[in-house]
Structure formats: C-alpha cells, structure tokens
Amino acid sequence: MNYAYDDQNIFAKILRGEIPNDTVFENEHALAFRDIRPQAPVHVLVIPKGPYVSLDHFARDASPDEQVGFFAAVSAVCEAEQMPQGFRSICNSRDHGHQEVPHFHMHILGGKPTGPMLSV
Ligand code: 5GP
Secondary structure, rough: OOOOOOOOOOHHHHHHHEEEEEEEEEOOOOOEEEEEOOOOOEEEEEOOOOOOOOHHHHHHHOOOOHHHHHHHHHHHHHHHOOOOEEEEEEEEOOOOOOOOOOOOEEEEEEOOOOOOOOOO
C-alpha cells in the first residue's frame, strides 16, 4: 500500500498552528483536541504529530516511540474526560471507512450511550 500524505489537510494545519484548536492534551508525539462538530458530550480527536494517513499506515510505519506516545495521549484523554460508563473509539480509514480528514485520528466519544456499533 502506498500512503500519500497531503500536508494541506486540516489536521496538518492544526499541527502547524495555522488553525486554532481546543487542546485537551499534548505530548511529544500526539495532540488531542475537541471535535469541531461534536457527536457526543465528549468528542475528542487524538492525532499523531507525524504524517500518517490512516490507522493502517500508522500501525505499519510509525516508530515504537510514536505509537507509545499516541496511546499515552489516548490514555490521558480517557483519564481527563472521566467516562466511567465507557466510551466509543473510532478510526475511520479511506473511502469505505468514511474518512473525511486524511491524517490518522482516533475519535473518543462518550458522556452518553453511543448506540450499536454500525448503522449503514
Ligand atoms: P473523519 O470522518 O475523517 O473520521 O472525521 C473527521 C472529524 O474531524 C469530523 O468529526 C469533523 O467534525 C472534524 N473536523 C473537521 N475539521 C475540523 C477542524 O477544523 N477542527 C476540529 N477540531 N475538528 C474538525
């Protein structure tokens, strides 16, 4: 698979500071910020700082430090947002996954029941 990264995508612009964001957590390898169109009381996006298009790209090519940093950010978000009754995590990839922004991100959704896994 050839993963061509478009550095003009909106999350690349957020990482460069060209577009503001509501940051929840940041470390050396990842940034977590609130989704601009929240689908639940908690809707946070966790993104790596490196140029990865999708989950499969990140899983294949990110370094161990980048992967640990990403999941450390996921952990920090879950801790900070206090969702004792649980949450939904979603990584959409490419067309069939309905991915809109071509920079790998994990949605963390909580604060209310999120319903069945898929509605097609
Ligand atoms: P996808 O469909 O790619 O998995 O999700 C992309 C998400 O990015 C959507 O939930 C959308 O609301 C969010 N989003 C798009 N543009 C912006 C933006 O400029 N700022 C923030 N915070 N979220 C955005």
